[in-house]
Amino acid sequence: MTVLRVEGIGKAFRTYRSEWQRVLSWLGLSVVPREEKWILRDITFSLEAGEAVGIVGQNGAGKSTLLKMLCNTLAPSVGTIEVSGRIAALLELGMGFNPDLTGRANVMNTAGLMGFTHDQILGVMSQIEAFAEIGTYFDEPLRTYSSGMQVRLAFSVATAFRPEILIVDEALSVGDAYFQHKSFNRIKQFQKEGTTLLLVSHDRSAVISLCDRAILIEKGEIRKDGPPEDVLDLYNALIAEKEGGIVSQTKNKDGRIQTVSGTGEAVIADVVLLDSTGCITDAVSVGEPVILEVKAKIVRDIPELVAGYMIKDRLGQPIFGTNTFHLDRVLYNLKAGEELMFRFKFNANFGNGNYSVAVSLHQSEAHVAYNYEWQDLAYTFAVVNTDKQKFVGVAWVPPGLELVR
Incomplete structure (x- = not known):
């Protein structure tokens, strides 16, 4: 069942030569504005009951404008929005709250504006x-609250009654870790009961763990709509995109989408994983010593080079990552034609499962500063437990045990 359908919506903010022209435009008459700036164009998607969709994009992409239109606090300039059921939204921190009223009074006001009766709210x-x-x-005035306390109150009110559609913006990121876990547990429970979730976040872990689909908005348009890992890999590449750089996505033999981005001034020539015997492998034992070899080729003279890697689980969640900047091994003044081999040695202290490796060549601490090449899914491997005691999770952290009576 479709609970939200968005068809070709767009939003333009217009400046008119006089207020009379603005009034005439409201009446549907054709008036040429003095200035017109489009924030969103041709946004089309739909949400099914119980579906969880993440909205991602850089600041200024139009995400907040889209949410306000979905919540009917802002009208689209073109297009239609069809909603089936009640929408509960947690957008800007403290939005709709009165700082001079107590938390209890704000609950009464806010829930009342959401359409609930006095008796329902008291219940x-x-x-x-x-x-x-x-x-x-x-029972204290809201102005005495910390930002985290405002988030707690806002989320509690927004989710007091299970909605058909729950929209959550970045507000939860302000809350403490305990309340974030508590909130996500309630969201997951709502999902099981049929609530559709629309989550706007820059938090990769939150989007991947909660959503089964993601939409990337770039410069006011939908750039990609698909599996969260594919969309977030593209988003990550676009963040680091520089003039003259490229961003591409191709399908591997296993059907997964690989994202490659960068200027191409240095490129990743090869990536392999060696087991404890020095042989190339795609399967290792828990805790086995391994070597990740990254071969780089310098295409044009560059002033600085940092190589890094990120190991991800099967869902695309980061497990561990580092680079030669953090390891104090930055290289300088490299010449075109040079080839280098980086050999990262570590123990595969991971749980049973499938993993992927993203590899990057860049300047400074992170690839967003200046990205020569970033490859997601540069290598994949499996970890199996052949000789360790049984455990669960994605990390092997064996404890010692002392029993005191």
């Missing part, structure tokens, strides 16, 4: 208070 007031866990501050 869940104790649950809202308990979930927010702000103690006596619940």
Whole structure:
């Protein structure tokens, strides 16, 4: 069942030569504006009941404008939005709250604006208070709250009644780790009960763990709509895109999408994983000593070179990453035609499962500063437990045990 359908919407902010021209435009008459700036163009997608979709994009891409239109606080200039069911939204921090009212009074006001009756609100007031866990501050003016306490109250009100569609912006990132876990657990429970989630976040882990689909908005248009890992890899590449650089996505033999980006001034010639015997492998044992070999070729003279890698689990979640900047092995003044081999040695202290390796060549601490080449899915391998005690998780961190009675 489709609960949200967005067809060709766009938003333009217009400046007119006089207020009369603005009024005439409201009446549907054709008036040429003095200035017109399009924030979004031709946005089309739909959400199904119980689906979880992440919206990602750089600052200024138009994400907040899109959310305001979905929540009906801003009208689209063109296109249509069809909603089936109630939308609950947690957008800007403290939006709709009165700083002079207590938390309890703000709950009454906000839930009332959401369409609930006085008796319905009173019926869940104790649950809202308990979930927010702000103690006596619940009856104190909102101006005395920290940003984290405002998030607790806002989320508790927005989710007091299970909505058909829940929209969450970056606001949760302000909350403390405990409340973030608590909030995500409630979101997951709502999903099981049929709530559709629309999550706007720069947090890769949150999007991958909560969403089964992601939409990338770039310069006011949908750049990609697909599996979260593919979309986030492209987003990561676009962040580091520089003048003269390229960003491409191709399908590997296993059907997964590989993202490659960079200026091409230095390129990754080869990536292999060697097992404890020095042989190339795609399967290692838990804790086995391995070597990740990254061969780089310098295409044009460059002033600085940093090589790095990131190991990800099967969902694309980062497990571990580092680079030669952090290892104090930065190279300088390299000439075209040079070839180098980076050999990263470590123990495969990972749990059973499939993993991928992203590799990068760049300047400075991270590839966003100046990216020569970034390759996602540069190598894939499996980890199996052949000789260790049984454990669960993605990391092998064997404990010692002392029993005291």
